Amino acid sequence: MTTELALWQAMVEARAFDQAMCRHNGHWHEARGEEAVFVGAYADLGPDDVVAPHFRGTCAVALQRGTSPETLAAGVFGTRGSDSGGHWRGDICPTPGPRSIGMFSGSLGTSVSYATGAALHLARTSPGAVAVCSFGDGTANSGIVAESLNLAAMLALPIVYVCQDNQYATSLPSAVALAGERVSDRARALGIVATDIDGNDVLAVREAVGQAVARSRAGAGPSFVHALTYRMGGHYMNDPETYRTPEEVAAWAERDPIARLQQLLVGHGVLDPAEAEAHSAATHARLEAIVAEAKERDDEEITPTVSAFAEDVRPELRSAS
Amino acid sequence: MTRMTMSEAIVAAVADEMAADPSVYLIGQDIGVFGGPMQSAKGLWEAFGAQGRVIDAPISEAAMVGTAVGAAMAGSRPIVDLMFAEFLALTMTPLALEGASVAFRTRGQVTVPLVVRAKCGVGPHRGHAESCVGMLMSFPGLKVAMPTTPQDAYSLMRSAIRDANPVVVLEHMSLLHGARAEVDPELVIPLGAAAVRRDGTDLTVVASGLMVQRALRAAAELAKEGVEAEVVDLRSVAPLDVGLARASAERTGALIVVEESWPGSGPAAALCAGLLDTPLGRTGFPVRLLQPPATPVPFAASLETAFVPSVADIAHAARTLRSTMRGTVTA
Numbered sequence: 001m002t003t004e005l006a007l008w009q010a011m012v013e014a015r016a017f018d019q020a021m022c023r024h025n026g027h028w029h030e031a032r033g034e035e036a037v038f039v040g041a042y043a044d045l046g047p048d049d050v051v052a053p054h055f056r057g058t059c060a061v062a063l064q065r066g067t068s069p070e071t072l073a074a075g076v077f078g079t080r081g082s083d084s085g086g087h088w089r090g091d092i093c094p095t096p097g098p099r100s101i102g103m104f105s106g107s108l109g110t111s112v113s114y115a116t117g118a119a120l121h122l123a124r125t126s127p128g129a130v131a132v133c134s135f136g137d138g139t140a141n142s143g144i145v146a147e148s149l150n151l152a153a154m155l156a157l158p159i160v161y162v163c164q165d166n167q168y169a170t171s172l173p174s175a176v177a178l179a180g181e182r183v184s185d186r187a188r189a190l191g192i193v194a195t196d197i198d199g200n201d202v203l204a205v206r207e208a209v210g211q212a213v214a215r216s217r218a219g220a221g222p223s224f225v226h227a228l229t230y231r232m233g234g235h236y237m238n239d240p241e242t243y244r245t246p247e248e249v250a251a252w253a254e255r256d257p258i259a260r261l262q263q264l265l266v267g268h269g270v271l272d273p274a275e276a277e278a279h280s281a282a283t284h285a286r287l288e289a290i291v292a293e294a295k296e297r298d299d300e301e302i303t304p305t306v307s308a309f310a311e312d313v314r315p316e317l318r319s320a321s
Numbered sequence: 322m323t324r325m326t327m328s329e330a331i332v333a334a335v336a337d338e339m340a341a342d343p344s345v346y347l348i349g350q351d352i353g354v355f356g357g358p359m360q361s362a363k364g365l366w367e368a369f370g371a372q373g374r375v376i377d378a379p380i381s382e383a384a385m386v387g388t389a390v391g392a393a394m395a396g397s398r399p400i401v402d403l404m405f406a407e408f409l410a411l412t413m414t415p416l417a418l419e420g421a422s423v424a425f426r427t428r429g430q431v432t433v434p435l436v437v438r439a440k441c442g443v444g445p446h447r448g449h450a451e452s453c454v455g456m457l458m459s460f461p462g463l464k465v466a467m468p469t470t471p472q473d474a475y476s477l478m479r480s481a482i483r484d485a486n487p488v489v490v491l492e493h494m495s496l497l498h499g500a501r502a503e504v505d506p507e508l509v510i511p512l513g514a515a516a517v518r519r520d521g522t523d524l525t526v527v528a529s530g531l532m533v534q535r536a537l538r539a540a541a542e543l544a545k546e547g548v549e550a551e552v553v554d555l556r557s558v559a560p561l562d563v564g565l566a567r568a569s570a571e572r573t574g575a576l577i578v579v580e581e582s583w584p585g586s587g588p589a590a591a592l593c594a595g596l597l598d599t600p601l602g603r604t605g606f607p608v609r610l611l612q613p614p615a616t617p618v619p620f621a622a623s624l625e626t627a628f629v630p631s632v633a634d635i636a637h638a639a640r641t642l643r644s645t646m647r648g649t650v651t652a
Contacts, residue, residue: 050395088426096427098395104419104426113387113415120388121395124346124373144415147384154379305425308462309560310485314429317485 001210002043004261005270007202009279010043011035011258014060016284017069020291021059021091022237025076028091030233031056033200036257037164037227039064040205041132044213050122050131052101052115054164055092055108056231057134062094069287071095073294080300087305101133108135109142112161116148119159119222130216132209134162138169140183149222153190156221160212161187163224165199166231171243187224199227200257203264230255324501330471331438331492332363334478335400337506339369342398345482346374348385349402349438353377358404359440359497382408386437387415390487393435394423398482406441406491407451413460420487421462435487436478441467442531442581443618443629444494450618450625452530455586457489458559464488464512465559469533471502473556476510484512493530515562517569521551524575524639527566529555529588532579532630539635550639558588563595567604570596575646576608577638579630584612607646611638 002010014035021028031038038057042064045051053061059072067083074081075090082090093102101114115133122129139145140163152159163183167174180186184194193215197204205227212223230252234241241249265271311318325333339345352362352375366375378385382403389399403409409416420433441452457465464486468474474492481488518533519540526536533554540550551569555562570576576596578589589610596604611630619628 083430084426085428087428093426096394096423096431098431101391101394104422105414107414107419110387110390110415110419113384114391114394116384117388117391117393117397117399118395119391121392121397125344125396144383144387147379147381148387150379151381151384151388155376305428308421308425309464310424310429310432310462313424317424317429317432 004203004265007039007043007206008258008261008265008271010039010064011202011261012280012283013063013287014039014057015258016287017059017063017072017291019284020287021076022233023288024291024295026237028076029056029236031060033232033252033256034164034166034229035060036202036205037162037199037229038134040202041134041162041209043206044210045132048099048126048129050099050101050115050118050129052111052118052131052133054134054136054139055103056136056166057164058092058102059094067095069290070294073291074297077294077298079294079297080302081297086302108139109144111135112139112145113148116152116157116159119152119157120155123155123157128217129158130213131159132162132213133159134164136169137163137165137167137174137178137183138172141177146186149187149190149192152222153192156219158216158219159222160209160216161222161224162209163226165226165228168231168235168243170235173243182226184224184226192222192224194224194226196226196228199229200255200260202257202261322503322505325471325475325504326498326501327468327471327474327492328360328497330475330504331478332361332365333504334475334482336365336368338479338482339365339374344396345398345400346376347400347402348376348378348389350378350380350404352402357402359494361402361438361440382411383415386412389435390415390420390433393433394431398434400436400438400482403437403439405449406439406453407449409437409439409453409457409489412437413456416487417457417460417463421460424486425462432485433487434485436481437487437489439489439491440494440497441491442493442495443625446494447620452491452582454491454558454582454588455590458588458591459586462486463559464557465491466512466557467491467493467529468556469493469496469530469554471504472508473510475504475506476508477512477556480510480512488512491530495531496534510556513557513560513562515553515555515557515565517551517565518554519550519552521549521573523549523573524577524642525551525553525566525569525573526577526579526635526639527553527555527592528579529558530581532581535630535632536579536635538632539639542632542636543639548639548643555588558591561588561591561595563592566592567596570604570606574606575642576606577611577635577642578608579611579635581613581629584610584615607642609638609642611635
């Protein structure tokens with residue numbers, strides 16, 4: 001299991017990458033404040049498990065699972081060094097693979113069905129492996145999410161759904177848009193075990209998702225974790241944020257997930273305050289340099305691919321028939 | 322060699338692939354003990370249901386296809402029995418906009434080997450006739466097959482299941498339970514290859530689905546008048562075999578494209594665009610299109626009959642084109 005110190009380091013690195021992107025990329029979607037959800041939910045998974053993070057946090061999950069920040073940054077800028085060689089958006093689909101799901105358009109909700117299908121594949125081929133899939137409070141209202149949850153419950157699939165509720169779908173508050181008392185009640189109505197947790201407490205997220213993962217590994221089917229957090233930045237860079245007050249944002253700054261864990265670790269004597277500040281500053285400086293350097297690579301030539309068929313992209317995939 | 326209907330041939334192809342490859346599974350509505358709509362999965366539940374490889378699904382078309390895309394990316398080879406082609410519209414984001422883009426977007430690191438089966442066209446049902454063919458053809462990376470014979474149905478279904486791309490197999494409801502014919506399970510037919518169904522010298526008729534059968538009947542009528550029409554069955558509409566259609570029309574000197582699909586976008590429009598893709602931007606032979614009007618498929622039996630090109634319509638179009646050409650020559 002990931003140590004508490006490693007969770008803190010992962011959150012610091014996630015924020016450092018995120019904040020460097022805020023400085024260098026006008027198209028970035030800031031994830032500050034939500035780190036506890038995506039770091040905690042994906043911390044203890046193995047290489048055979050499938051991850052399908054929400055777009056806000058997906059680069060952090062890739063970092064956590066070993067992708068280099070250089071590759072991730074190239075993906076966000078769409079340059080040659082990216083995982084897709086500049087063929088697709090690395091901010092929402094950084095490291096697609098058989099065990100890693102990203103977004104393949106700007107449409108929200110479909111990746112929840114992909115993760116559910118991956119769980120079906122795991123159930124058929126790799127007993128004990130699980131899929132973890134997160135999505136925002138906005139995506140929770142998408143029809144395909146309801147269809148997918150029903151299928152997962154019906155087929156008792158090994159998947160953990162994490163609603164990363166940052167309280168805003170762009171501008172629409174989840175308090176308005178999520179009808180009913182709790183979004184988790186939608187899962188309960190399907191017979192899916194559901195919990196509601198403090199999404200700014202990384203230890204609570206890890207504990208809740210960990211229990212759900214253990215249930216799925218044991219063959220007990222899907223679970224649902226509703227993690228309440230807060231989007232500290234706008235939906236996008238230069239979001240005028242006319243839909244909320246500075247006081248509301250300031251109140252949530254008090255509950256910053258990184259500061260909270262840092263305080264706890266300092267209290268337990270695991271972390272020295274000065275060392276913590278030094279590590280944090282060094283991490284931010286390191287990622288600032290990587291992102292700034294990646295931004296300068298946009299003049300490298302990329303060979304275009306002129307067919308969308310798999311066998312044209314990779315000739316060895318030509319059908320054996 | 323066994324004699325089969327198209328429907329039986331498709332089920333046999335699915336069964337043979339499921340027996341050969343454990344990564345293949347089938348999901349769809351009413352494909353359990355019910356045996357599939359119009360017997361589309363007859364016997365598969367009995368053969369593979371206990372292995373969890375025949376999944377009787379709720380009415381969740383988007384999630385059926387979405388989960389199949391996800392399972393395919395993870396390593397399975399899913400087949401979705403979507404019942405009717407009109408339901409395809411409910412699935413386009415996971416199937417076409419996204420699923421068909423994955424190989425390109427990942428440079429082949431991830432692929433979506435997925436088959437979607439859908440019954441299409443006018444047929445014994447009152448309703449469900451919308452085939453949405455043009456919609457499917459609008460997305461790069463998606464293949465679309467449309468068999469018209471038991472042999473093609475068997476071989477194209479096997480090719481579709483083995484393909485690395487998402488493939489939609491459109492099963493025409495007026496052909497599915499037609500005459501039985503010999504099926505050779507060893508015969509391989511690649512996706513994207515058209516076939517000449519009838520040799521002719523005087524003009525070429527290119528068609529797909531039910532229109533192939535009607536074109537052949539029209540050709541028989543025309544033969545009585547001394548006009549020999551060559552009939553080309555597209556078999557796949559994506560990729561489209563423009564080369565074979567062009568070669569035939571260049572040989573006969575005239576082309577009629579007959580479609581049951583809507584005008585605007587679809588096989589006829591795509592074929593014309595392909596034919597015009599020459600150094601001088603012209604074909605060298607006249608081209609006529611015979612298609613339904615740009616309206617939804619009407620309900621009244623008489624209106625539905627009038628909506629789809631008939632044998633008489635095709636024969637008439639051939640005569641008109643021939644007389645126009647003679648007029649042009651003498652003018």
